[in-house]
Amino acid sequence: MSTASAAQQIWDDVDAYFTDLLSLNDEVLTETLRESEAAGLPPIYVAPNQGKLLHLFARIQGARRILEIGTLGGYSTIWLGRALPENGRLITLEYDAKHAEVARRNLERAGLDAITEVRVGPALESLPKLADENQEPFDLVFIDADKVNNPNYVEWALKLTRPGSLIIVDNVVRGGQVTDTGGDDPAVRGTRAALELIASHPKLDGTAVQTVGSKGYDGFALARVLD
Ligand code: SAH
Ligand code: DHB
Ligand code: MG
Secondary structure, eight states: OHHHHHHHHHHHHHHHHHHHHTTOOOHHHHHHHHHHHHTTOOSOSOOHHHHHHHHHHHHHTTOSEEEEEOOTTSHHHHHHHTTSOTTOEEEEEESOHHHHHHHHHHHHHTTOTTTEEEEESOHHHHHHHHHHTTOOOEEEEEEOSOGGGHHHHHHHHHHTEEEEEEEEEEOSSGGGHHHHSTTOSHHHHHHHHHHHHHHHOTTEEEEEEEEEETTEEEEEEEEEEOO
């Protein structure tokens, strides 16, 4: 216990150092978190340096179209949205109408309301509707909602992307639960199924990475869509 909190203290200090040194905060982001907290949203948004990592992935990818599953207050959405060109598009799916409202206000303050769209409802209902619209494929998909559905979200991401697209899955470690709990937690089962899909799917080429920081001990999976 004391070891774990000593480690967390170091992780917090290093994340604070990086965040400050690399100027990863600004008024809009700070206000986004303040408003999210004031509205009672849980503090489960990505850390600033993780947000910047998502942003850089989108830039490296040259992404023009991004899909996010799990909006919360729009914090990760802002990081991703800021990577888009003026004619870019980001669609983010959120189950909770209150979260979506908070996110819309935050995206408006960020000046991203013209290129972002928050769609309310269970993602497994929004995704087939999105597919029916026959839009251009997404260049990047960020999966960060209910973990039990992670394999379904990876399957939908495959339908909605193109060869060369990037799929990112958040929270694949959860303090080590991914291998700890013998598979009886539905969230852990969902994440393991998503990882198994990435491992076995002929159209996916992926990896998974453990992370530590202000959000504790966690990790993400990354997969590139193949021809
Ligand atoms: N990506 C955000 C954090 C998302 S937290 C960030 O880093 O800033 C997960 C979000 O997924 C919550 O807002 C939750 O309401 C939403 N969610 C949970 N189940 C969902 C579902 N079935 N469909 C869509 N969103 C869901
Ligand atoms: C939880 C969800 C997240 O997306 C996250 O980054 C951290 C925690 C959660 O449901 O507890
Ligand atoms: Mg997450």
